[in-house]
Amino acid sequence: MYGTLCEAPQDPYRGQTPSVVGGERHGVEEDVMSRRSRIVAIVLAGAVSLGMSATSGSAAPAAFPSDRGGTANAAVPVLDWGPCGDDFGGSEGPPGATFSCAWATVPLDYDRTQGQTLRIALKRLEASQPTRRIGTLFINPGGPGGSGVDFASFAWALFPQDVLDRFDVVGFDPRGVARSNPLVCFRSFQQLDNVFGGVPAFPLTRSEYRTVDAAYTTYTSLCERNGGPVLDHMSTADVARDLDLLRRAVGDRGLTYAGYSYGTQLGSVYANLFPGNVRALVVDGVLDPVAWTTGRSAADRRLPFSSRLGSDLGASASLGQFFSLCGRAGPDVCALAAQGDPRTVYDATLAALRRKGPVEVDFGDGPEPVSYQDVVGASLGTFYSPYGWGDLASGVSLVAAAVGVAPVAATSPSSAAAAAASAFAKREPMPQTFEGFEGVACSDSVNPTSREAWWDAGIARDALAPYFGRAWTWASAGCATWPGRADDRYTGPWTAKTSAPVLVVGNTYDPATPYAGAQTVTRLLAGSRLLTVAGWGHTSLGYSTCATTVVGRYLVSRVLPVQGTRCSFDDVPFEDAGSAAARATDARAAGIERARAIVLSGLPRAPRR
Template identity: 40%
Template sequence: MAVAAAALVAGTGVVAPVAAEPAGAKPVSWKKCAPADLEGVPVTQRYLFRCATYPVPIDHDDPSKGTVGLAMMRREATNPDERIGSLFLNPGGPGGSGYNRPTTAADRFDPEVLERFDIIGFDPRGVNRSDPLRCFKSAKQAEDVLGRISSVPVTEEQIDTTLDAYQEYGESCEKNAGELLRHMSTKDVARDLDLMRQGVGDDKLNYVGFSYGTLLGATYVNLFPERSRAIVLDGNVDPALRTADGVQYDRERAQGFELALDGFLQRCAENPTKCAFAEGDPRAKFDEIRDRLREGPITMPDGTEITLDQFTDSTGSALYDPEKYRQLATDLQALHRQLHPKPGLVPELLTLLNVPTSLGRLDADSGYVDDSYFAVNCTDKPIPHDPERVADIAAEWEAESPTFGRSQAFSDVAGCSMWPKTNPDVHRGPWAHQAENPVLLFGNRFDPATQYEFSRRMEQQLGNARLVTVDAHGHCILGRSSCADTITTNYLVDLQVPQPGQTCQPDQQPFN
């Protein structure tokens, strides 16, 4: 039986109570990492890394159903004498692999964080190396179904084909995914995280979550407030709306992408010498390309056909990363010139907007990977099992969010409307946590995937939280703003909380 005791918090000189530990948690057994997992890490630093597979129950309330092996990686603190504890990372998704995030931690965090914390990456249950949840028997079967899904179906035939494929997807998951399918909620992952926290020997959790990882962090701090030390959430979801009304959440998510697109086009117009798409009216030109693609593909001079699916998916993807803005502008200008060719102009090849669109995790080297994205979202987000409504919802959203409304409706709303019923054990609140320390939040003004308003709501819902507003484009900010990175370091190391209303700038704005 775990016993509460007093412990010295390393590096702080403060005596803090140890929370009662969950029964059954075991120490992590660290081993040498496979060389392929440390690709890109200098040989002189590889001694810092260890890896493990950590078993957790498939069903935390019924351990007899078996276990999932969580893949973990640790980068040891480089100043062990001043070590504070471990820092767990989650990159988002859901379904994002966090296993090798310690290998790139220097790109996200100041040196002092790497000196004072072991950096822990992990693949959540059902993701990649952690017993991937699979709805199909093979990569071919997955491609046969997922390949028929259009991300922006416009015609009746495209809509029917897409919905039929989603139905097959759900049926295949019900048939093949097994017991794990019913235990993929964020609450399940938070309980896994608490076992890992104990497994690495930490009394309290230190955690940085990006995007969907902010929901995991918000869930953890509410389930285990007495075990939470420092929680940093970057690119926040609206946890209350996401877990109460998945349809409205995704509607507002589409609006966030539109706001980010507006920001990109505005920055372009303000920097005519550095943005290739600035000539004329960028907004009008963009809308012309999009509306033309609704009628059919645009054929480029090299014979490549660009579809509405490719255009929408690739534009949305580029909005995540401001470093891609210049190339996005160049590609958009090339597409517009194809609609209005001029003699003597040499055609330009596309770089970002010609990427084939795909759904799910189809890896070119290893084949079919997992189906964790829908498994998590269709568990957490309440979406009616009413596929007949999807086309009408898409048309309504397209009217208010003309670039991203339709694609957003034909993602989770369509997929989850035919997903198998899963475990209803989802944390849907309360969100006002009782942890001793405030949660630190970052929100970009032009974040496409988690619009700034979501970060404001996260602050309000958590109550004991502090939001830092960043005048930045792109999804999440740590590693791209020295201001935000310094605030994070001071918080993680010394539990220093910024003043209310704190703002930061990115290190570089688009087109500068």
């Protein structure tokens, strides 16, 4: 697959000098969200999944032998691999795929390695050519709160065959998530619905503010009451320590890792805690680690972490692309273009919803209420993928007609409703831990302690990124009163010199982790290489054959792309009708979509009805 590139048989990594290639230097629970209205289903898929450090990243790189992870006194887990039961998704896969599962015992507190323990769930897709096996590729789908076990079930669809031939691919549920001693604040789904039912994703009025504030206050008090010991031990640093024990448990001298979305933060923390243990590390859909933890100034520390990320600016750029590509596609493909200028129609529709409040819209199953927050969330959710943008346009066009902004598009109402319904209902629930997002994100980050700060920051961010400033800011509202402590969290520095260079992948139009995050991590980690992917959506996972090939080559042979390499997505929004139809009948494409659903499954809650 990789032409004349060399493949080291066992790939020892310590002390190797980077090679020169082509003139460039190269280093070798079930979803607790009830099914809401169709438009709100998209909010679940795209509401928001992602946060700062006291260091600005200006410190000189540290030498990699000074690993500071704190796992030296911890016992290495013994992994007893066996068949995967139903609670692990079973052992079935496509022809040639062999799965096995195991539990790993790790310390609850790495300051007390002889004390309480946790059990970490793992699922392994075994290398298809074991005699040529290099080692284990650990993968993380992000969230935080996404299940690595579920993600591993679809690993066969995500990587080139050379990777699948030569690596066991292992996903694990991080501590406090899914099967791994999950943090559970609600005693029942009914209790969850009692707290968040009817609560908007973000407030527009002071009345809505009081509703949101009360819901999060109740939620976090339940976490304090019911969370148990894991509540204080869910930081990304503790997950990175677990990951290093898992690396040792599988017998690998260095870590091979691919992390997506929030999984890039885990990659950054690991690279800085264990810089000498990196064999090959890929981060795709990259968070700025300084922004995720504490920020770069005293003023930053007074902001909610989710308003510091710049994700709202990424979403706003995606919205601009939506308008531009809709206009280019024309009224036969984009229903908003049939009603006038797409931006004008969209803006007027949102303004009317904000003035009037929710309106009844028929997406094919009878009228249902649609709010300003619903349309914002539906837009954001759609932008996580290059597919379905035409369906979003059809849905918004129906809302525009309902509020009296524009007549129904020339497309017949029934076909427009069918398209909208397809977009708004297509994302099926995936297993997740409801509390996983706050459990990790609030543990990692510095935040204000009054939700008034969220109110003020949301207004300020909406001025910079209309529609999405409030949506992203309020994603972290639980952090104001979060009861957990994380004494062992990691907040920098972020400039360690790793034993092998890191591959950083960034999309130009990512609505959750803007391209700037990938640029920042590339600057912070000496020797790392940035792969730019021209495309639309959150991460490049499964959407760019070029990027998949580059990542696969790096994982197997540790060959970095030439400086300045750019890839593109295989499909362009509004031009995907034929491709989408083909993907629907293709097993690998279906596997990619299931895997991407898991990447999104750790997102914070959406409005609940």
